[in-house]
Amino acid sequence: MNNSKIKSKIYHIIYGTDTLAGKTFDVALIGFILLSILVVCLESVPNYRTHFLFYFLVLEWILTICFTIEYFLRIYSHPRPLRYITSFYGLIDLLSILPTYLTFFIPGLHYLMTVRIVRLLRIFRILKLTHFIQNAQALKLALQASFHKITVFILAVLSLVLIVGTVIYVVEGPENGFTSIPLSIYWTIVTITTVGYGDITPQTPSGQIISSIVMLMGYAIIAVPTGIVTVELSKTAGAHNYVDSESFNCNQCGQKLNLTANFCSNCGKRVNDLS
């Protein structure tokens, strides 16, 4: 087997999903990524770091070396290596392995290790190639269609939050925990989104009245994004059914017809004649 054939074979295994080897590679890669994310998470637990640090390090280095080999194979087998390196997923792949090498040489950069969490994004490349993501298409379309309206909505909420935050800062004041306008805005967001941590709460009766109004407003406001997304989703669902799967037009009178129709419901022309 010559060099070009090997290259092509590696390319099909790494980038393709139509062969058994390609599918096995994808499933194994997902497993490796999930394992590596689990290591990042568990390593951060103080108790585990004390007892299992050695095992974490060994596992981390094995995974990093695997990902490094994969990275260079991707560069090697890609028809345009430079294009891959500068692409979004190329940079993600680099960011996935760099922190381990960097912290080996510069041991002080502890938090750098958390950058490895970007490995999660590598999963989406694999999902993109499969049929899995097609289920998410309707969702994506509806969210894109409602993006403008949701932006207007978020801007309106932010304005409201800014004004309510200032009012509550004046009413409650620093002595009740509302030490500054930014903190009061943070409290307003916590309240209007109905999260309600309770780390800062109104203490004066007038502050509690304002809070109550804000909460009831938040109750009515939450209806808006829901309404927007529902209408868009329902449009997508409706439009899809209408155009693609349920109707066609009679070529004699232009009447909209059901796919199951044998005759035009308006002029009585046989559907068999239509095409």
Add this chain to the structure above:
Amino acid sequence: MNNSKIKSKIYHIIYGTDTLAGKTFDVALIGFILLSILVVCLESVPNYRTHFLFYFLVLEWILTICFTIEYFLRIYSHPRPLRYITSFYGLIDLLSILPTYLTFFIPGLHYLMTVRIVRLLRIFRILKLTHFIQNAQALKLALQASFHKITVFILAVLSLVLIVGTVIYVVEGPENGFTSIPLSIYWTIVTITTVGYGDITPQTPSGQIISSIVMLMGYAIIAVPTGIVTVELSKTAGAHNYVDSESFNCNQCGQKLNLTANFCSNCGKRVNDLS
């Protein structure tokens, strides 16, 4: 009355709902199950356990003996006893009585008693046989239809939660209560679902800004599952309406026709001739 007749009669009382005896048995069984769940709940309250432990034990043994008799009658009267024993509800029935006997012989297993809560599931068998559950059918259909989209949605939320959790862990750090990435992920879920316990809250200004963004995102994100379920429910409802109120049937071929149709779309018969 010979053995086979008794068996058949018991079968109709226990498994059937069409006779008065069968209905009475079902209502009595629901009462016994609810009473037994109440005993499990109240027994766990320290104050009640101290004062009324004797009454709880007596009640528990009466109920367990009743359920045991019922269990053996079910085995006896069932046409295929082994099939019943290995069925889902057969195992639930066994799990409902086993803990009481086990804790009698091995007194140390205190928490085993809570397994008795599975008795609740036995109610669903009775409900399944009645007309009650038919009201839940539309709901079930809509949830099944939206299952794939909600799965995609939950996966997207989990990815978001993982990344936000890591970012907040780096920003806030162990000194503000965010002691590990798993705990930070837990905090992110608490925040994005708008639960907001307040046991862990961001203390630094940058942490509060990230929280605010997460909350507003959660506000927009909650719209998605609502939209999905609403559209599915509305589809189910819509299909139903279509049949009942906006259409009539062709009297030649029985085809469902639109109110605006002049000709049957199936057989080409003029609608004017229909009535």
Add this chain to the structure above:
Amino acid sequence: MNNSKIKSKIYHIIYGTDTLAGKTFDVALIGFILLSILVVCLESVPNYRTHFLFYFLVLEWILTICFTIEYFLRIYSHPRPLRYITSFYGLIDLLSILPTYLTFFIPGLHYLMTVRIVRLLRIFRILKLTHFIQNAQALKLALQASFHKITVFILAVLSLVLIVGTVIYVVEGPENGFTSIPLSIYWTIVTITTVGYGDITPQTPSGQIISSIVMLMGYAIIAVPTGIVTVELSKTAGAHNYVDSESFNCNQCGQKLNLTANFCSNCGKRVNDLS
């Protein structure tokens, strides 16, 4: 003016809304009721009770005497006094004045005074008579139509809550604040409805994982009642438009026509000829 005429006039003022006197009476009564509720609320504030108790008492007695006069006028002017007394609003009227007299004779019954809050319900009688409540009709219809489905939904949530509550009780245990199953069920409801007080929070990692799953489930579950109500509201809106206000049928061809149509859109017949 003889007795019967006076009776009839009083009846029209108290029960009617079509005369100026009747309307004035209703508006004044709403004012009195709201004032009396304000007194009940403010009287409960310790600080106000200490300083303004005398004024509260004077105001309370004036209002109670007014309501008593109104009550006896209602009995006097009603065509069937006994029927009024035993009616829902007759009992509410009695409950509105009784606590003040009772606490005068038996001073110990302090909490009895809060029963006066039922005066609020008297407002709904007045609203019932006006056009105001007609706006609420569509809402009421939709809620009634979705009542069965919401009941099924609440029952399913309660079962889920019972099982999750028991599991978290076993996992966390009394040492982390989950002292009994009923309290754990209370915590589960607090969590699944996204209220999240934070008075009881999971402390163990496994408890936090279970909580996270419960929260994400609550996130998806909240979509269900919203979907149900939206579909019912949309049905009501659609049905209303269709039948009542926007269409009628051509009496020549039965075609559904817009109210603004002059000619039948199907057969060309003039609408003027229709009726």
Add this chain to the structure above:
Amino acid sequence: MNNSKIKSKIYHIIYGTDTLAGKTFDVALIGFILLSILVVCLESVPNYRTHFLFYFLVLEWILTICFTIEYFLRIYSHPRPLRYITSFYGLIDLLSILPTYLTFFIPGLHYLMTVRIVRLLRIFRILKLTHFIQNAQALKLALQASFHKITVFILAVLSLVLIVGTVIYVVEGPENGFTSIPLSIYWTIVTITTVGYGDITPQTPSGQIISSIVMLMGYAIIAVPTGIVTVELSKTAGAHNYVDSESFNCNQCGQKLNLTANFCSNCGKRVNDLS
């Protein structure tokens, strides 16, 4: 250039958006307003006020002088100066600059400075003139249409909250933090809107049972405003679609016609003749 020409030119720059100068002025003004709001917010942070007060003051005076010049230019160039001064945005413009001058002469009025937050409202004037706001139109229409129903809904929720608040006050009492009826009402709003601060929580079992019912009610209640807004938004969307895609116009009288129409519903002309 004479006085009138200058006046007209200033008018087009300040009030207009169709020239390059006008657009540049608008963008610069939005920048100045956002900067000035940032100053108001950061100035309130104790730490920043200590260290950067001088810079804040300098920036504030520069911005105020700019806004003052703009204010007088608006009066000068407006065709009816008095009408501008007494208009909504004229008063907002005055309120945006007054606090700075007032606190210079009367230094004690510290909280007066927060009134400058109304500068935010000035942004909406600029947005009004652009195409940006057209995206918000559908949202506004839907909210206006659902205003009456949401009012009825809020009134019903308020009544519920008043009664539940009184009940929980009696059940829990001052010894568990429910010191007065208004505070108990505040707690009920915090609970029913699922905010759940946790500053006041039920301590008695009966109080926790009532809370659980309130939370589950809140869970079902939140569906109502969402349903209302969704239906209104979907109506708006539907009406819009109706005009664009499901109808055509009669070429004799211009009447909007359904795709299924054979004759114009306004003038009776055959649709076959239309094209």
